[in-house]
Amino acid sequence: MNEMASAGEEAVALLPELLLLAGAVLGLLVGLWTPQRRQVRVGVLAVLFCLASAAAAAVALTDPDETVFDGTWVIDTTTGVVRIVVALSTAVAVGLCSSAFAGHPRETEAYVLMLLGSIGTIALAASGDLLMLVAGYLLASVPLYALVGFVKDARGVEATLKYYLMGAFVGVLMLVGVAALILAGGASGYAELAMELPDVSVALVAVGVLGVLAGVAFKAGAVPVHFWVPDVTAGTAPAVAAYITTVPKIGAVAAAFRLVAEPFANAPVDVPLLVAVIGAASMTLGNLAAFAQTELLRLLAYSTISQVGYLFMVVAVAARTDIAEPALVVYLAGYAVTNLGAFAAVAALPGSATITEWAAAARRHRWLVVSLVVCLLGLVGTPPTAVFVGKLAVFTATADGAMAWLVVVAAVNTVASLFYYLRWVAPATDTAAPATGLATTAARAPVVTVHAAAIGSLVLGIGAGVWLTFTGV
């Protein structure tokens, strides 16, 4: 591509990632010399570097698309938006953790692990090469294994083990897939593979596609490699769950989008259909499993599985329509804001793990309930929230990509999802029910986050025209 440019110039193109890395390294160093009870300053440092990273990404957003490091790292609108969303989501997650982990012996490590995982997430989204994809997969996974078991209680350890074993297993599948594709195409770069794959053995390509998609589906938490999601989400702190169900998913879905749009676009197997089936299965199974949940974190875990299903709709039509990329970007941003808000609502009332407990504790926090309703209806896709604009764009793109059946499946699933979100909304808004005696104080940072997410969801939805014009998609 641009062999003339020196490595130093190319590194500048990675400024947002470098800022996150600098935040992680500096945070670790500062944490070493900071007393236990003041470790929150590492959190502040992490948030600042996240914001700087997002700002750097925003400045670079309107630059022309480019690839650096021999085509392994693609910087285009998708990468740009993923960078911003990941950096801001990480900042929010760090803020949420700061109240949950205040004074924890390994507080600093939590923030650093989050920053590292975010770099891995961006690497997933930006990779234009299968080997870089594997590196991104590992970088987005290993820090999270440590993060899940952070509290070292029984459920956390079990969740970590499940997450780790499944991640290792899928990682092997992914490596097999990458090997098969390299064997078939003779290269690992997406551009070369796009040219070579149409003319090679179907069996090799099929093994390769399945393996690589298994990897990204695992990170995204899509069916059939979703089994870790509920256990991990419910087994860890709500703040960590918010991070794990938001940030890595964004990178994984963007990676899947790039794979389907570029190397797999003309592959001799029907990749769009495969992805569409994964999406339909995710939204359906996620919704069906969420119906019976009484524990909030498990309910939200299954909700994220179904949300990934909607996102995979647009992945399925990535190569078929021009409106797929804007749809992906809108939905990713809307999903991140809204999902963080819903998890923050759980974190806001510590000790309220089930729907009834939460509803009872929230009775004295009227505005918290209002913001929760905005976030949950946002997840359903009620206008005028951000996810509504995203869903509209995704449905339109999918129908334009000749998959009208998938739109119908998604519409039916949306109605089904309404049912379990209302199971949470209804008792929370039922002010006629007797107030319980115990007065619960809400944690400050999560409450602010819920309100910010609700407002952000509305602003992103109503102001969709403004920020979409700015991103240039």
Add this chain to the structure above:
Amino acid sequence: MLLTVVVLLPLAVAVVLMALPRIPDRVASWAWVATSAVDLALVAWMWWRFDPGAGIAFDVKVRWIPTVDASYHVGVDGLSLPLIAMTTALFLACAVWSLRERRRPRAYAALFLFLQTACLGTFAALDLILFFVFFDLTIVGMYFVIAGWGHGNRRRSALKFFLYTFLGSLALLVGFIGLFLGSDERTFDMVRLADNPPLQGAPVAGGLVLLAIGIGLGVKTPVFPFHTWLPDAHTDAPAAGSAILAGVLLKLGTYGFVRIAMPMLPEAWRDWAMVIVVVGVVSVVWGAFVALAQQDFKRMVAYTSVNHMGYILLGLGAAGMVGSADDDARTIATVGAMVQMVSHGLLTGALFLLSGVLWTRGGTYAFDRWGGLARPAPVFAACLAVAAFGSLGLPGLSAFIAEFQIFTGALQATPVATVIAVTGILVTAGLFLLALQRLLAGPTTAPASAASNPGPLADVDRREIVAIVPLLALSLVIGLLPRVLLDVVEPAAALVTELVAR
């Protein structure tokens, strides 16, 4: 700009009411009344300035989502202005009615103001996505009205209402996406879609899109067989909620047929006009007979709504039968359908408020618990009689103008269906007379709930009169001086029939 103020003013007041915690309950209730009154005055001003022959007026267009060409595009024409006027009048009546709401009146007022913005926005929208946004928000608002202030099995009814109508709205969204993808210009703008209808010459795709839109609007209307959410929602909703639900929310469905389905899918509408007529007639007959069997006054009124909405579909279906009727007849049918929407909003709104009188006095709507109310409550009896006679189509009131025109217009196109539908009038007349007889005549009986205040046999009070009587008066004005309304509706309805004939 004026229209935007009319639409968003209630929402702005709602936000203020919610945001300021110190507002006393009484002030909140009166703020609701004042806001609705200002809105009504602004709409009256718009009506005064409106030139029926000039097409769309007061329109504003601001880009919203450029990637799919969706915009904030609002405006009024002869189809939407009467419904906007009816909506503001009915909301004002409900505001007055709810002055004595004791359960969280501030949140109640804010919720209804939010609902008013959503309803007005749906009628004013000239963009499919904007229409959908407001359409969906009405569902959210009404869910909280029923769940929060209803009675009986309110949570279950509210959930059923939300799930059922949300399914309808998603079918509608799928249909809208079909219109978008089928259009040459790739736009959600209603005016441009109506100018250059999508999917012409593609009967299968056009039919499927019409099916999706038809299911979406049909659930909301509701027509047989999608009406089963309606009686439960009505029975358990508070009186003002029921009045809005029947008076305004049902019209969102029928209005959608006139505004979206007919001008944008003219070919499919003509192809499937007979099906629409049949669905309409089945709703007429089914609604009438099921209403006849009810033992509960409010449920009975709810089922008559299915019957009345059926007439609208009959008229609109007949308007699509280009081959078998001339332009004049089809225009008359469309005008009748439009007038029926306004008329039903006023009369059924009044009937539901009157059913609320029963509930506040005795906590029941059951026919066998009430009797002989004409003697102790003469004003109530008079209002009920006027509303019931209006609803059954007595000349001199608005429903007669509406139904007469529907039948006149439809007779040429579908004589058999029209004759069957006329029998629906007979059944409705019978059931309303029966209801009047059960409630008003005979020995005076009332449920013995001593706790109720005012007493079980108290007549309507001043607040209730101020809420109900203007609605009946408006119906009377339309019945006696129909030109006031017809001058506005006719040019727009003629345009719709012309568009369908393309």
